[in-house]
Structures are given as C-alpha cells and as structure tokens.
Amino acid sequence: MAVxxxxxxxxxxxxxxxxxxxxxxxAEWIYAGFLMVLFVQMIRxxxxxxxxxxxxxxxxxxxxxxxxxxxxDERGSMAIxxxxxxxxxxxxxxxxxxxxxxxxxxxxxVIFPARIIGHFASVISMLLIWFIVTITIGRGWCxxxxxxxxxxxxxxxxxxxxxxxxxxxNKDIRAFQFAFLFFIILxxxxxxxxxxxxxxxxxxxxxxxSQITDIPGLIATVMFIGLFLGLVIVMPFLTxxxxxxxxFCPFGAFQSxxxxxxxxxISIDTDKCSGCMKCASSCPxxxxxxxxxxxxxGRPEITCAKCGECIAVCPEKAISYQFSFVRKGCSGxxxxxxxxEIIQMFLEPGTxxxxxxxxxxxxxxxxxxxxxxxxxxxxxxGGL
Amino acid sequence: xxxxxxxYYVHAVFIFLTAVFGISSFFIFSxxxxxSLQSVIKLKTDPSFTGGRIAAVFYDPVGDDHGYGGLSxxxxxxxxxxxxxxxxxxxxxxxxxxxxxxxxxYWQIDLEFTGSLRYGRNIRIYIDxxxxxxxxxxxxxxxxxxxxxxxxxxxxxxxxxxxNEGTLQSADGLLIVQLNVVQTDHYKKLAVRxxxxxxxxxxxxxIDVTRHYVCVGGWSPAGRDGFLDVSESAFTPKLFDIxxxxxxxxxxxxxxxxEDTFEVPVLYPVAVIMKASLEKSQLNSAEESDELxxxxxxxAAKKSGEILKNSTEAYEAAVRExxxxxxxxxxxAFNAEKYDEAEKLFDQLLMKNPDSANASxxxxxxxxxxxxxxxxLRAVDMVAESYRYLDRSISLADDPAxxxxxxxxxxxxxxxxxxxxxxxxxxxxxxxxxAGNEFKKLAASGTDDRKNYLNSAASAYCNAAIxxxxxxxxxxxxxxxxxxDRMTADLDFEETSEVRLMVLRYFKKVDR
Numbered sequence: 001m002a003v004x005x006x007x008x009x010x011x012x013x014x015x016x017x018x019x020x021x022x023x024x025x026x027a028e029w030i031y032a033g034f035l036m037v038l039f040v041q042m043i044r045x046x047x048x049x050x051x052x053x054x055x056x057x058x059x060x061x062x063x064x065x066x067x068x069x070x071x072x073d074e075r076g077s078m079a080i081x082x083x084x085x086x087x088x089x090x091x092x093x094x095x096x097x098x099x100x101x102x103x104x105x106x107x108x109x110v111i112f113p114a115r116i117i118g119h120f121a122s123v124i125s126m127l128l129i130w131f132i133v134t135i136t137i138g139r140g141w142c143x144x145x146x147x148x149x150x151x152x153x154x155x156x157x158x159x160x161x162x163x164x165x166x167x168x169x170n171k172d173i174r175a176f177q178f179a180f181l182f183f184i185i186l187x188x189x190x191x192x193x194x195x196x197x198x199x200x201x202x203x204x205x206x207x208x209x210s211q212i213t214d215i216p217g218l219i220a221t222v223m224f225i226g227l228f229l230g231l232v233i234v235m236p237f238l239t240x241x242x243x244x245x246x247x248f249c250p251f252g253a254f255q256s257x258x259x260x261x262x263x264x265x266i267s268i269d270t271d272k273c274s275g276c277m278k279c280a281s282s283c284p285x286x287x288x289x290x291x292x293x294x295x296x297x298g299r300p301e302i303t304c305a306k307c308g309e310c311i312a313v314c315p316e317k318a319i320s321y322q323f324s325f326v327r328k329g330c331s332g333x334x335x336x337x338x339x340x341e342i343i344q345m346f347l348e349p350g351t352x353x354x355x356x357x358x359x360x361x362x363x364x365x366x367x368x369x370x371x372x373x374x375x376x377x378x379x380x381x382g383g384l
Numbered sequence: 385x386x387x388x389x390x391x392y393y394v395h396a397v398f399i400f401l402t403a404v405f406g407i408s409s410f411f412i413f414s415x416x417x418x419x420s421l422q423s424v425i426k427l428k429t430d431p432s433f434t435g436g437r438i439a440a441v442f443y444d445p446v447g448d449d450h451g452y453g454g455l456s457x458x459x460x461x462x463x464x465x466x467x468x469x470x471x472x473x474x475x476x477x478x479x480x481x482x483x484x485x486x487x488x489x490y491w492q493i494d495l496e497f498t499g500s501l502r503y504g505r506n507i508r509i510y511i512d513x514x515x516x517x518x519x520x521x522x523x524x525x526x527x528x529x530x531x532x533x534x535x536x537x538x539x540x541x542x543x544x545x546x547x548n549e550g551t552l553q554s555a556d557g558l559l560i561v562q563l564n565v566v567q568t569d570h571y572k573k574l575a576v577r578x579x580x581x582x583x584x585x586x587x588x589x590x591i592d593v594t595r596h597y598v599c600v601g602g603w604s605p606a607g608r609d610g611f612l613d614v615s616e617s618a619f620t621p622k623l624f625d626i627x628x629x630x631x632x633x634x635x636x637x638x639x640x641x642x643e644d645t646f647e648v649p650v651l652y653p654v655a656v657i658m659k660a661s662l663e664k665s666q667l668n669s670a671e672e673s674d675e676l677x678x679x680x681x682x683x684a685a686k687k688s689g690e691i692l693k694n695s696t697e698a699y700e701a702a703v704r705e706x707x708x709x710x711x712x713x714x715x716x717a718f719n720a721e722k723y724d725e726a727e728k729l730f731d732q733l734l735m736k737n738p739d740s741a742n743a744s745x746x747x748x749x750x751x752x753x754x755x756x757x758x759x760x761l762r763a764v765d766m767v768a769e770s771y772r773y774l775d776r777s778i779s780l781a782d783d784p785a786x787x788x789x790x791x792x793x794x795x796x797x798x799x800x801x802x803x804x805x806x807x808x809x810x811x812x813x814x815x816x817x818x819a820g821n822e823f824k825k826l827a828a829s830g831t832d833d834r835k836n837y838l839n840s841a842a843s844a845y846c847n848a849a850i851x852x853x854x855x856x857x858x859x860x861x862x863x864x865x866x867x868x869d870r871m872t873a874d875l876d877f878e879e880t881s882e883v884r885l886m887v888l889r890y891f892k893k894v895d896r
Binding site: 010013014016017018021022023080082083085086087088107108109110111112113114115116117118122123124125127128129132136191192193198210213263264323325326332333343346347349352353355356359360363 | 389395396397400411417419428431433434486567568575760854855856
C-alpha cells in the first residue's frame with residue numbers, strides 16, 4: 001500500500017509540474033485529473049493494459065484535434081504550405097528518425113524541413129526524447145507514448161471478437177515490417193528525402209499533408225488515405241491487432257532493435273506457463289508465437305512493445321515485467337529481512353516500468369491534451 | 385553470490401532513480417541538454433528545403449528607408465514604418481533536384497524588411513550574370529526608378545517583384561519566367577525562387593560571380609512601372625532603399641542626380657561569389673580577435689564594476705536624500721542588486737498604486753530572479769506569476785521611460801527562462817527590439833545623452849539577437865548583431881565594451 005501511495009504521489013507531482021503548474025485553465029485540471037485517475041487505477045488494480053488503452057486512444061484523439069487546430073491557427077489549413085517548408089517549420093516526427101540517419105552520414109544534414117532546435121517538435125528535442133525513451137522503456141514507446149498508435153488501439157477494440165486470426169502469420173508480418181524498414185531506409189538514402197513521409201505515412205490524414213497540385217500529389221493523397229483506411233481502420237478491426245504498428249511502421253521496427261538498450265523487458269516464466277496461448281492471441285504486436293511458448297524462450301519476440309496485454313490475460317500469472325539486466329530465466333534475489341522486503345517492493349520492475357512509461361505518457365501529452373480540451377470546450381461555447 | 389546480489393540492487397536502484405527523478409529532470413533540463421548537444425554535433429537542415437546553401441548575405445542598415453537621405457516616407461497607412469526598409473539580402477547557391485518543393489531546380493534570393501507589408505512593395509533586382517559588357521545600363525522601363533547602372537556591369541536579368549508575384553526578364557526581353565514568391569514572417573520576408581528548368585537559365589549553375597543591384601520602392605498601380613511617385617523633383621530616384629557595396633553609402637549614391645545636367649544617379653552592384661557557401665569572415669586573424677576579446681572583457685568587467693559601484697552609491701544617496709521617494713529607492717536597490725529590499729519596496733508601492741507600470745515591471749523581474757533558486761515545480765509557477773506582472777506593466781506603461789522599463793524587464797526574463805519550457809524567446813526579441821527603438825527615438829530627439837541612448841539601443845538589439853539565437857532564428861540574430869555593431873562603431877570603446885563584446889562573440893561563433 002505504501003508503495004502505491006508513494007508512486008501515486010510522485011506521479012501527481014509529475015502531472016502537476018508538466019500540466020498544471022503555471023497555467024490556470026480548467027482544461028489543464030481536467031486533463032491532469034483524468035491522467036491521475038488512470039494511473040491510480042493502474043497501480044491499484046495492477047491491470048495496466050486496460051487503462052493504458054484508454055489513455056492511448058484518448059491521447060491519439062486529442063492529439064489530432066490539437067495538432068489540426070494549431071495548423072488551422074497558424075496556416076489556415078492542414079496542407080503543408082510552401083513557407084513552412086522554406087522556414088523549416090514542419091514538426092519533426094519520431095517516425096522520421098531512422099529515415100534520416102543514413103543520409104545524415106553522407107550529407108551531414110537532416111533531410112527533413114524541420115526546426116533543428118528551439119521548438120518542442122525540433123530535431124534535437126525529438127532525438128533527446130527518443131534517446132531517453134529508448135534507454136528506459138525501449139519499444140514501450142509504441143504502446144505508451146506514440147500519439148498515432150492509439151487510433152489502432154481504439155479501433156481494434158470496437159469488435160468483441162477476432163474475425164481474422166493472425167497467429168500463424170506472426171513471423172511473416174514481422175519479417176515484412178523489417179523488410180519495409182530496410183526498403184524505406186534505402187529509398188530515403190537514394191533520394192536523400194524522407195520518402196515515407198511523402199508517400200506512405202497513413203497518419204497524414206490526422207496531421208498534415210502536401211497540397212494536391214499535380215498528379216504525384218494526387219497519388220500520394222490516395223495512398224495515404226488508402227493506407228489509413230486499410231492499416232489503421234479495417235485490419236485492426238478484423239484482427240484486434242495494432243496492424244499498422246506491427247507490419248508497416250518503420251519506427252516500430254527500428255525501435256525493436258533499439259529496445260536492446262532499454263531497462264525493462266517482458267519475462268515469461270516457462271515453469272509456470274501452461275501453454276494456453278491466451279497471451280499469443282491477445283498480443284496486439286504479434287510478438288508471441290506458438291514457437292515462443294513451445295520453445296520455452298522465456299520472453300516475447302523482438303517486436304514486443306511492453307503493453308501489458310499478455311500479463312493481463314495470463315491465467316497462471318507467468319508473465320511479468322523484468323529488468324533487462326536480469327538474465328533470462330532468473331529473477332531478483334530473495335529478501336532476507338523486513339527492510340529488504342520493503343526495498344524490494346519499491347524496486348519491483350512492474351511498478352517502475354509503469355511509472356517510467358506513464359511519466360512519458362504525461363509529459364508527451366501535456367501540451368496537446370489540455371489544448372484539445374480547450375478547443376472542444378470552445379466549440380460548445382460558441383467558437384473554435 | 386553476494387556480489388551478484390549487490391550488483392542487482394545497484395542496477396535496480398539506478399533504474400528506480402531514473403524512473404522517479406531522471407525522466408522528469410531530463411525533460412526539465414532538455415533545453416540545456418539540447419543546446420549543449422547542438423553545439424557539439426551542429427545539426428543542419430538540408431539546405432535544399434530552405435533555398436540552398438547560402439552564397440552571400442548582405443546586411444543593410446536599419447532605418448535607412450529614406451532614399452537619397454531626404455525622401456519622405458509614404459504617408460498612406462498602407463505603408464507602415466519599416467515596410468520598405470531592406471535589412472538583409474541573401475543569395476543562395478542554385479539548387480537542383482530539390483525535394484518537397486514545387487520547383488526541383490531553382491535559385492533563391494531572400495529579402496528581409498524591418499516592417500510588415502503584404503501589398504505595396506515594388507522591388508527590382510538587376511543581375512549581371514556573365515560579367516561581360518553585354519546587357520543593359522538603363523532600367524527595365526525607362527525613367528521608372530530614376531537610376532542607371534555601373535557601366536562596368538550591365539545587367540543581364542531583372543527580377544520584378546510586386547507584392548507576392550514576380551517575373552524574371554532577360555535584358556533583351558526574349559526570356560520571361562514567372563517567379564515563385566513566398567512572403568513569410570508576417571510579410572517581413574520574401575523568398576524569391578527563380579525556376580531554372582529553362583535551358584537558358586541553367587548557365588547559372590556554373591557561374592562563379594554574379595552582381596546584384598537591389599532597388600526597393602513603393603508600389604502604386606498608377607506609377608511608372610508600378611513605382612510609387614515620390615513627388616519631389618522629376619529626377620529624384622523613386623527608391624526608398626537600395627543595397628550598396630562596401631565603401632559607398634546609399635545617400636551618397638542616390639543623391640547624385642542633377643536636374644541642370646539631366647544626370648541620374650548611377651547604382652553600383654554588390655558582388656556574389658556563387659560558390660562561397662559561407663558568410664565572409666567578419667574578423668581579422670584569430671589572434672587579433674582573441675586579443676580584442678580580452679580587451680573588451682576587461683573593459684566590460686570594469687564597466688559593470690563601475691555600474692554596480694555607482695548603483696550602490698546611488699542607492700545610498702537615495703535613502704539619505706529622498707527617503708520619501710520610495711520608487712527611486714526601490715529602483716536604486718534593484719540596480720544595486722539588493723533584491724530583497726527592492727521587492728519589499730515594490731510590494732509597498734503596488735499596495736499603494738496597483739497600476740504602477742514600473743513597480744509591476746520590477747516586481748515581475750524580481751519574482752523571476754527568485755524562481756532561479758526555487759525547485760523546478762515552484763519555479764514554473766513563479767515564472768508564470770512573473771509574466772502576469774510583466775505583461776501588466778506593458779499594458780500600463782504610458783510614456784517612453786515606462787515603456788522601456790517594461791520591455792527591458794520582460795525581455796530579460798524571456799531571455800533567461802528556458803525556451804523549450806516557456807517558449808518566450810521570440811517575445812523577448814520583440815521586447816528588446818521595441819526597447820531599442822524607443823532608445824533610438826530618444827537619441828534622435830537631440831538630447832545630450834545621444835551617445836548613451838545609442839549604446840542602450842545597441843545593447844537592446846544585441847539582446848534581441850541573443851533571443852533570436854535561442855529561438856533558432858540565426859538570420860535575424862545576424863541582422864541585429866550587425867545593426868548593434870554599426871550603431872556603436874563611432875562611439876567610445878570603453879563605454880560600448882559590453883555591446884562590442886556580445887557582437888565579437890557572435891562573429892567568432894559565425895566564423896567557427
């Protein structure tokens with residue numbers, strides 16, 4: 001109980017500092033309250049996945065409202081204006097990170113028209129965010145921080161049952177994602193341009209897109225609308241998986257590699273596991289195969305985003321968060337005294353992961369959540 | 385076994401500390417971390433997005449939009465102050481195969497003005513691209529601007545830019561190409577892209593030097609070639625601002641007309657080395673600049689020591705001689721760095737008169753100063769509170785002295801607080817520029833303190849430039865550092881050491 005209170009108090013300090021402090025509108029307080037309720041529920045019930053889904057869908061929705069609202073305030077349209085490119089004012093998105101790395105080593109420049117520094121969505125701030133996320137929660141970014149992933153999380157829950165089972169295709173889907181990452185890196189390198197953003201990104205529909213002034217522009221528009229409908233709406237609805245995240249997103253694939261540097265992982269206790277495969281069915285990132293269980297690998301596959309769905313459904317409580325430095329099949333040392341037990345409660349990997357991941361959720365959403373709420377309020381009070 | 389156990393706990397405690405304190409602290413200090421990182425890795429956006437690599441930048445003095453020196457500014461409200469005041473002219477290297485752009489092959493030229501104007505500028509840029517004697521020496525339309533060109537460098541192409549439209553025309557009139565003109569930054573900047581798809585223009589890719597005559601006039605649908613009439617002599621050039629090469633002044637060049645001999649002024653071009661890729665070095669040798677920096681640091685330290693000493697004496701004198709004048713004592717205490725005492729006095733002043741602009745301004749600064757010693761959680765609240773006072777002081781200020789105090793206080797706070805958390809650097813730049821303009825007005829009013837006011841204006845411009853740098857706007861920073869440099873060039877070395885030091889540091893950074 002003391003541990004739960006301690007972490008709740010710490011989280012309330014984070015929420016206060018990043019959302020409420022120095023501001024006075026009710027939107028900030030409402031959003032702060034919403035986040036605190038989610039966190040307290042997660043830590044109280046131990047059911048991270050359900051409240052995480054609520055957060056991520058809400059964040060994705062509010063992010064889109066806020067982002068589009070800001071675009072309309074600044075340029076009166078969602079279309080990317082020529083002057084925004086010339087002034088390098090296109091927000092730098094995390095998906096662009098792997099695409100700009102190889103060209104950087106050749107050109108010594110960033111092949112994306114974004115501000116380098118001095119802005120929340122500048123290249124340097126996004127790189128710093130990526131770095132700190134990577135060394136703490138790793139690919140947990142996709143399930144706790146990504147402002148796009150919530151769309152799929154939301155849509156995948158609209159259907160009560162899985163209409164199209166992907167379990168037997170997991171390996172192929174993962175292979176496709178990595179192949180696509182390498183393809184897009186090579187193409188970006190060849191054209192010295194972030195080709196994914198120009199041609200493939202389905203989330204342009206909820207952020208910004210190029211003006212349609214010629215045939216290639218029209219083709220790009222048809223492509224991103226089609227990809228959004230197919231990968232973010234239809235497939236998640238049919239499969240109850242984060243289909244775009246697991247098959248197409250280059251950042252997700254890249255972060256799977258970078259996850260090696262993170263502090264946490266998911267551990268499967270092979271002695272307790274009864275092989276019911278509920279975890280594999282529920283995993284939205286196609287990260288648990290039959291082989292993972294039958295081969296007693298003790299951990300999910302490389303695409304695991306630490307969302308906690310498998311932990312929530314496991315009837316044997318065989319799955320848990322673990323520190324990355326603890327070797328597979330091992331666990332932390334037994335406490336030998338009362339003090340040791342208390343210390344271990346504070347150092348419990350699941351709680352520390354939750355706290356780390358939700359801290360990112362709070363900080364990354366701190367600007368967009370209240371801003372979107374203000375915009376929604378203003379619609380009801382007579383103006384946008 | 386014991387080692388393994390202690391290893392586990394060391395790792396776990398480290399992760400605990402990272403989770404509970406590390407992540408939040410990282411974000412709180414990300415501005416500082418980011419700037420430190422950028423100073424090492426020096427990331428740049430690919431120049432093809434922003435116009436291509438910069439071949440040359442020319443800085444024109446601020447406030448010289450008076451043509452030959454006596455031209456009256458258009459009185460129409462369509463021409464706000466500074467709208468025709470060219471301050472920066474940037475020529476890029478030609479770009480090919482650009483991404484994310486309507487034009488994949490282009491050559492870009494940027495113009496920046498001090499004031500905003502959406503419709504009303506009429507700009508001609510005459511370019512000598514081949515360096516030979518072929519081309520034209522008269523303006524595109526005879527008697528339009530009222531000038532001629534240096535006989536050594538006849539122009540080959542002219543860019544005619546009116547508002548947000550433009551054309552390129554060759555001197556023989558055979559080639560006409562539409563330009564892509566984008567107005568940005570509230571219509572203060574124009575980015576002019578010349579499409580290079582036409583094979584006749586592709587020679588520009590291989591040219592080493594181009595020479596540019598840049599002419600800025602007002603636009604009028606009734607004027608000859610759209611140039612707003614200046615209704616003085618028929619020979620008065622209808623140009624409010626031009627770019628002149630080093631060693632010449634705009635006034636000197638444009639005043640050279642003679643009605644009796646039918647002479648019109650001759651313009652001289654600025655030369656652009658098309659593959660320079662970097663700004664020209666502003667400094668002499670590294671040794672000389674290091675020596676100068678040491679001298680300036682000494683002079684600035686001496687001066688700031690003197691200022692503090694004088695302020696302390698002024699404070700003691702104010703307490704002794706005018707104990708009733710609470711505001712005077714409070715300001716003196718603030719200047720003498722007796723912040724606790726100053727805050728008490730300003731609190732009392734605000735109790736008596738909540739509408740005191742000066743008290744609000746200083747109170748805001750004092751809260752911000754205190755916030756630097758508070759915990760991050762408290763500091764954010766305190767900075768927000770400080771802005772309530774600072775914003776109020778600007779809305780209450782009703783004379784130049786109060787306005788200057790209000791702008792400088794808010795500017796200083798905006799410069800000091802992390803931009804990534806509060807996003808105030810651009811506002812700070814605006815405040816310093818406003819304060820600098822007020823100082824300049826005072827300097828122009830013919831007082832004995834002219835030099836002091838000019839120094840203060842230059843100092844405000846330097847601070848504005850620093851704010852622009854913080855906000856990532858390097859070009860604007862360059863404009864205002866150079867303006868400060870120009871303003872202090874004829875002033876006393878010791879007195880202006882602080883400004884000179886800021887400028888020198890900037891030039892050294894640019895040179896690196």
